Amino acid sequence: MYNSTIPYASLTLTKRGRNPLASAIATTALQILIDEDLSTKAFDLGELFRSEITKIQKTNKHVVEVRGRGLLNAVVITEDIRAGKKKRGAWELCLLLKERGVLAKPTHGNMSVCLLLPTLHVTNDYCSIRFAPPLVISKDQLLKAIGIIGTCLNDIDKAETVIPGEDGMANHHVEIEN
Numbered sequence: 001m002y003n004s005t006i007p008y009a010s011l012t013l014t015k016r017g018r019n020p021l022a023s024a025i026a027t028t029a030l031q032i033l034i035d036e037d038l039s040t041k042a043f044d045l046g047e048l049f050r051s052e053i054t055k056i057q058k059t060n061k062h063v064v065e066v067r068g069r070g071l072l073n074a075v076v077i078t079e080d081i082r083a084g085k086k087k088r089g090a091w092e093l094c095l096l097l098k099e100r101g102v103l104a105k106p107t108h109g110n111m112s113v114c115l116l117l118p119t120l121h122v123t124n125d126y127c128s129i130r131f132a133p134p135l136v137i138s139k140d141q142l143l144k145a146i147g148i149i150g151t152c153l154n155d156i157d158k159a160e161t162v163i164p165g166e167d168g169m170a171n172h173h174v175e176i177e178n
Contacts, residue, residue, distance in 0.1 A: 038135045042070040045142055049073055049131070052146045060153045064126055071135065074107075074128040075149075081157050088156055088163075090127040095165045096152045102145050105130045 033039065050066050053075055057063040065076040079089040090106035097104050107128040131149075133142065 033135075039070075042135055045133075045137065045139065046070040046073060048139070049142060049146065052143070053149065056146075056150045056153060060150070062153055062156065068131075071131075071133050071137070073131045075131065076126055076128050077153075079125050079127045090129050092163050093152060093156050094129060096156060096163045097149065099164050100148045100152060102148045102152075105132075 046068055049071070050068060050073060053063065053066045053073075057066060062077045062081055063075060064078060067074055067076075077090060077093065081088040081092075094104050094106050107130065131145075133145065
């Protein structure tokens with residue numbers, strides 16, 4: 001209830017987003033972005049990610065394209081990866097990455113490939129995997145993740161590679177070391 005004896009009561013008690021705590025948190029977060037120059041760090045580490053994955057692309061037949069801006073990146077892979085009698089794709093690669101300590105998200109189809117690579121025909125044979133590490137990731141952590149991505153891309157088409165969760169069971173426990 002509005003109390004006219006409290007000065008500026010209508011400014012502090014309103015539900016129109018004038019929350020002083022939220023404002024203080026937002027101001028502090030923006031100041032950290034500026035002080036730690038996180039936008040430049042994201043730009044530089046994103047360039048590093050794309051250049052290292054492009055090197056992997058030259059030796060790995062599954063990587064079709066690498067794209068992104070800053071630390072938000074996508075790797076387009078062939079969806080039809082044969083491992084003996086098994087067919088593996090982006091989902092299985094993401095499960096293998098998760099098992100080895102890297103989280104990534106596969107997309108459902110890839111309609112933007114035709115815009116970026118006009119020589120490709122969009123079919124279900126290509127799929128993007130999105131990588132979005134935190135802004136506070138270090139260069140060493142990023143290089144370790146890139147190494148894991150390269151290893152997983154090499155291991156995915158080996159029939160003996162065991163991928164927890166590949167059988168549809170989602171109750172596997174994974175421990176990730178710090």
